[in-house]
Amino acid sequence: MEVCALKYDFASIEPKWQKKWEEAKVYAAEDSSVKPKFYGLIEFPYPSGQGLHVGHPRPFTAMDIVTRKKRMDGYNVLFPIGFDAFGLPTENYAIKNHIHPAIVTKQNIANFTRQLKMLGYGFDWDRVVDTTDPGYYKWTQWIFLQLYKHGLAYKTTMPVNWCTSCKCVLANEEVVEGVCERCGAPVIRKEKSQWMLKITEYAQRLIDDLDDVDFIERVKIQQRNWIGRSTGAEVTFKATTGDDIVVFTTRPDTLFGATYMVLSPEHALIKKWAPVLKNLDEVTAYQKAAASKSDLERTELNKEKTGVKLDGVAAVNPVNGREIPIFISDYVLATYGTGAIMAVPAHDDRDWEFAKKFGCEIIEVVSGGEDVQKAAFTAKDDTGILVNSEFLNGLTVKQAIPVITKWLEEKGIGSAKVNYKLRDWVFSRQRYWGEPIPMVWCDNCGWQPIPESELPLLLPEVESYEPTDDGESPLSKMTDWVNTTCPCCGGPARRETDTMPQWAGSSWYFLRYMDPKNDKALASKEALDYWSPVDWYNGGMEHTTLHLLYSRFWHKFLYDIGVVPTKEPYQKRTSHGMILGEGGEKMSKSRGNVVNPDDVVKNYGADTLRLYIMFIGDFEQAAVWSDNAVKGCKRFLDKVWNLAESCDASPEHTPANEAGLHKTIRKVADDIEGMKFNTAIAAMMTLVGDFQKNGCSRGDMKTLLTILSPFAPHICEELWEMLGGEGFVCQQSWPAYDESKTVAATVQMAVQVNGKVRANIVVPADADNDAIVAAAQADPKVQKFTAGMNLVKSIVVPGRLVNLIVKP
RNA sequence: GCGGGCAUGGUGUAAUGGUAGCCACGGUGGUCUUAGGAGCCACUGGAGAAAUCCGUGCAGGUUCGAAUCCUGUUGCCCGCACCA
Numbered sequence: 001m002e003v004c005a006l007k008y009d010f011a012s013i014e015p016k017w018q019k020k021w022e023e024a025k026v027y028a029a030e031d032s033s034v035k036p037k038f039y040g041l042i043e044f045p046y047p048s049g050q051g052l053h054v055g056h057p058r059p060f061t062a063m064d065i066v067t068r069k070k071r072m073d074g075y076n077v078l079f080p081i082g083f084d085a086f087g088l089p090t091e092n093y094a095i096k097n098h099i100h101p102a103i104v105t106k107q108n109i110a111n112f113t114r115q116l117k118m119l120g121y122g123f124d125w126d127r128v129v130d131t132t133d134p135g136y137y138k139w140t141q142w143i144f145l146q147l148y149k150h151g152l153a154y155k156t157t158m159p160v161n162w163c164t165s166c167k168c169v170l171a172n173e174e175v176v177e178g179v180c181e182r183c184g185a186p187v188i189r190k191e192k193s194q195w196m197l198k199i200t201e202y203a204q205r206l207i208d209d210l211d212d213v214d215f216i217e218r219v220k221i222q223q224r225n226w227i228g229r230s231t232g233a234e235v236t237f238k239a240t241t242g243d244d245i246v247v248f249t250t251r252p253d254t255l256f257g258a259t260y261m262v263l264s265p266e267h268a269l270i271k272k273w274a275p276v277l278k279n280l281d282e283v284t285a286y287q288k289a290a291a292s293k294s295d296l297e298r299t300e301l302n303k304e305k306t307g308v309k310l311d312g313v314a315a316v317n318p319v320n321g322r323e324i325p326i327f328i329s330d331y332v333l334a335t336y337g338t339g340a341i342m343a344v345p346a347h348d349d350r351d352w353e354f355a356k357k358f359g360c361e362i363i364e365v366v367s368g369g370e371d372v373q374k375a376a377f378t379a380k381d382d383t384g385i386l387v388n389s390e391f392l393n394g395l396t397v398k399q400a401i402p403v404i405t406k407w408l409e410e411k412g413i414g415s416a417k418v419n420y421k422l423r424d425w426v427f428s429r430q431r432y433w434g435e436p437i438p439m440v441w442c443d444n445c446g447w448q449p450i451p452e453s454e455l456p457l458l459l460p461e462v463e464s465y466e467p468t469d470d471g472e473s474p475l476s477k478m479t480d481w482v483n484t485t486c487p488c489c490g491g492p493a494r495r496e497t498d499t500m501p502q503w504a505g506s507s508w509y510f511l512r513y514m515d516p517k518n519d520k521a522l523a524s525k526e527a528l529d530y531w532s533p534v535d536w537y538n539g540g541m542e543h544t545t546l547h548l549l550y551s552r553f554w555h556k557f558l559y560d561i562g563v564v565p566t567k568e569p570y571q572k573r574t575s576h577g578m579i580l581g582e583g584g585e586k587m588s589k590s591r592g593n594v595v596n597p598d599d600v601v602k603n604y605g606a607d608t609l610r611l612y613i614m615f616i617g618d619f620e621q622a623a624v625w626s627d628n629a630v631k632g633c634k635r636f637l638d639k640v641w642n643l644a645e646s647c648d649a650s651p652e653h654t655p656a657n658e659a660g661l662h663k664t665i666r667k668v669a670d671d672i673e674g675m676k677f678n679t680a681i682a683a684m685m686t687l688v689g690d691f692q693k694n695g696c697s698r699g700d701m702k703t704l705l706t707i708l709s710p711f712a713p714h715i716c717e718e719l720w721e722m723l724g725g726e727g728f729v730c731q732q733s734w735p736a737y738d739e740s741k742t743v744a745a746t747v748q749m750a751v752q753v754n755g756k757v758r759a760n761i762v763v764p765a766d767a768d769n770d771a772i773v774a775a776a777q778a779d780p781k782v783q784k785f786t787a788g789m790n791l792v793k794s795i796v797v798p799g800r801l802v803n804l805i806v807k808p
Numbered sequence: 809g810c811g812g813g814c815a816u817g818g819u820g821u822a823a824u825g826g827u828a829g830c831c832a833c834g835g836u837g838g839u840c841u842u843a844g845g846a847g848c849c850a851c852u853g854g855a856g857a858a859a860u861c862c863g864u865g866c867a868g869g870u871u872c873g874a875a876u877c878c879u880g881u882u883g884c885c886c887g888c889a890c891c892a
Contacts (some may be wrong), residue, residue: 040825177889178888189830191812217812218812218813218886218887220809221811221812221887222812224811225810225811225812225887225888226887226888228888228891230891231890232892246889247892248892249892250892251892262892285849305890307840329890330890331890331892332890332892333890333892334890335891336892337891337892340892341892342892343892344892347889348892349809350890350892351853351889351892373866379872418810419892420891421888422892439838541886541887545888611834615820615821615832616821617820618821621813621814622885622886623820623821626820626833627821628833629819629832629833629834630833631830631832631833632831632832632833635847636831638847673834677850678822678831679821679822679823679830679831679832680831681832682822682830682831682832683830683831684831685830685831685832686830686831687829717890718831721877748827749827750826750827751826751827751875752826752872754872755871755873756873757827760827763866793871793872793874794872795826796873797826797873800826801825801826801873803826803872803873
């Protein structure tokens with residue numbers, strides 16, 4: 001009773017076509033071509049032990065559709081895939097199960113590869129990259145050496161973010177609300193010697209060059225905010241000890257209102273002043289307390305200001321010679337500006353709060369607000385007028401800033417200054433599973449880069465990958481490997497034992513895809529010139545201030561040293577929303593709401609999964625997974641299958657379907673370009689509904705299969721073959737649409753009377769306005785509302801509606 | 809606190825300032841069936857017998873016309889957060 005032979009048997013169709021595509025290499029990018037190039041990129045996955053998550057197919061399918069469409073438009077397309085395989089989860093798994101991370105990685109990559117192939121993505125598998133492959137990380141290390149040689153990599157001791165659980169330092173970007181981005185454990189400050197990369201040197205260019213690229217606005221805004229440019233002045237205050245205290249302020253106009261100063265607890269001058277401090281014990285105790293607080297505690301406690309007045313030293317306000325007290329407090333950050341501030345309690349909320357608690361003087365210097373004894377007046381616009389400020393009196397804030405800045409410069413006590421929130425990138429990790437940093441310490445010569453000819457510096461085999469409690473890398477125990485000779489003097493030397501962070505390998509991987517097997521350079525000049533830049537890069541918002549920023553920085557550096565031909569790596573950046581579990585919550589193992597793509601493919605097929613994940617909602621918004629809704633997409637493909645079996649043999653379009661076909665061809669093309677995949681699919685569903693009503697021909701079906709193929713490639717190949725199509729459907733040209741054929745002979749228009757819809761009329765598509773108005777007025781339903789009234793005005797919106805404005 | 813976003817049927821959503829709810833899910837009824845968790849048909853924002861009226865978080869405004877633009881407001885989400 002079941003018609004097995006004719007059923008849509010996705011389970012056998014899908015592997016069949018995956019094999020055929022692979023054999024025919026239909027998705028291989030050509031190294032040179034007469035066609036224009038198109039480089040579409042997705043963020044390469046981290047091959048975790050859990051396998052592909054149902055969140056992955058959303059961006060992957062989207063770019064697969066975009067690149068399939070580009071191929072059909074005649075582009076030479078590069079759509080590559082690889083694996084970002086260094087990193088903590090693999091290392092932790094290896095420790096727990098006593099399997100070498102390299103083996104774990106290999107297994108995970110094999111599983112990911114199987115799953116990605118199962119979903120029918122048109123990746124060029126000949127270009128696959130793996131960041132843990134020595135042939136790859138040789139070039140990651142090479143880039144590090146170039147950064148070092150150009151003064152952009154340096155080792156320094158400074159307070160860094162330390163994850164108490166991972167036993168490892170974190171970059172600023174990896175700390176989220178005071179806890180470790182990865183494991184959620186508290187982050188504390190720890191003084192450690194670390195390799196740093198001078199991303200701050202590129203801060204201004206990272207802001208400016210956003211103007212030249214086509215990134216969605218929220219990505220640009222978030223990057224600008226993260227870099228955090230602010231303009232103001234640096235001003236030098238003299239201490240009673242004769243020392244200079246330099247502060248940064250965005251409000252030099254309020255200098256006359258500076259009634260005290262605050263240093264961060266870590267400030268270097270405190271140590272210097274120890275002999276003159278009468279309350280040294282109190283100061284030291286406060287410093288200790290501040291150091292042991294985690295970032296989370298520091299922010300949680302921000303309601304209540306704390307601090308200690310330095311007894312025995314004071315500062316002099318340079319504009320009026322007044323002696324003012326100096327405090328230390330953890331509300332002043334050591335790592336921003338100069339680590340010291342001038343406090344103007346009348347015009348800064350934080351200073352005001354502190355002044356109230358510690359009884360400092362509050363002097364109004366900008367009038368226009370409420371009583372400054374009751375609240376700070378912080379307006380920076382032209383609402384405030386300077387008072388109590390000698391030569392600044394009467395000016396607005398905006399007018400006063402350049403005047404005082406010039407005055408400071410003339411007196412040699414200050415100058416205009418730009419500051420950024422962005423800090424240098426902490427690049428060392430005390431972990432095993434990462435790229436070794438190719439540096440050697442020699443007691444005579446200091447830090448020395450290893451010769452480029454010795455790259456790659458291989459990650460040695462170790463017995464134990466456990467992070468050590470003393471905060472040193474597991475590599476530090478490998479004395480055979482650590483002890484080496486100095487490349488400079490030949491004497492005994494020690495290797496750097498920290499490794500690079502996970503972000504290293506992903507900062508340049510898109511370049512390697514251009515020429516993945518090159519052993520002379522990270523990629524050949526010809527390949528870089530041909531493929532650069534990435535035309536369209538889609539990825540998650542969570543990488544905006546991590547990977548996306550880091551890779552822009554590396555790329556700019558590579559541009560500066562002549563390696564890459566473009567200032568920016570990516571021309572266009574878009575971002576997808578998250579897929580949430582059935583309850584609207586984030587999918588996670590602990591909630592037990594994770595959907596595995598393997599199960600969906602098994603039950604419904606890859607084409608249904610692809611279709612559903614694109615139909616689920618607005619691509620940029622978060623969307624909730626629904627097992628039920630998947631069925632709707634399966635039903636749609638069943639209908640397509642049945643229609644293909646039952647359609648008439650005519651190669652021509654059915655006249656009744658003509659307008660619908662042309663409209664849908666245009667709609668799907670536009671929607672792919674605009675990433676509105678959900679409405680593209682809705683339009684094709686409508687077309688299929690019309691086919692069911694009107695009947696359809698082989699010609700209708702072949703056009704439908706062509707435009708559906710980027711979304712559901714397997715079923716379209718099978719039916720294309722069944723209907724006698726030549727070659728692969730994925731290699732067809734995108735069908736041309738004829739604008740004139742999208743318009744029917746007559747159109748239905750709504751008739752409004754005084755803005756309310758009262759009737760619908762059908763008029764010839766080419767009717768002029770007068771004829772439309774006449775037809776509208778002739779309608780009996782309309783006349784009901786216009787009887788005895790005068791037509792004052794009429795508005796005609798061609799093809800849509802006519803609005804008659806009438807008055808008694 | 810600062811920056812960004814969102815708010816439309818029972819649900820996911822759709823609507824170049826131009827007929828609000830396309831397309832799906834779910835639901836109701838019918839049909840076919842030994843059976844239906846398959847398929848097909850019809851209905852499905854609310855009220856009403858109907859004419860019609862009311863509906864896009866809330867309050868205003870601009871406009872012939874507002875889900876869309878403007879002002880204010882409430883609630884959610886995301887990013888940053890003592891950045892001087």
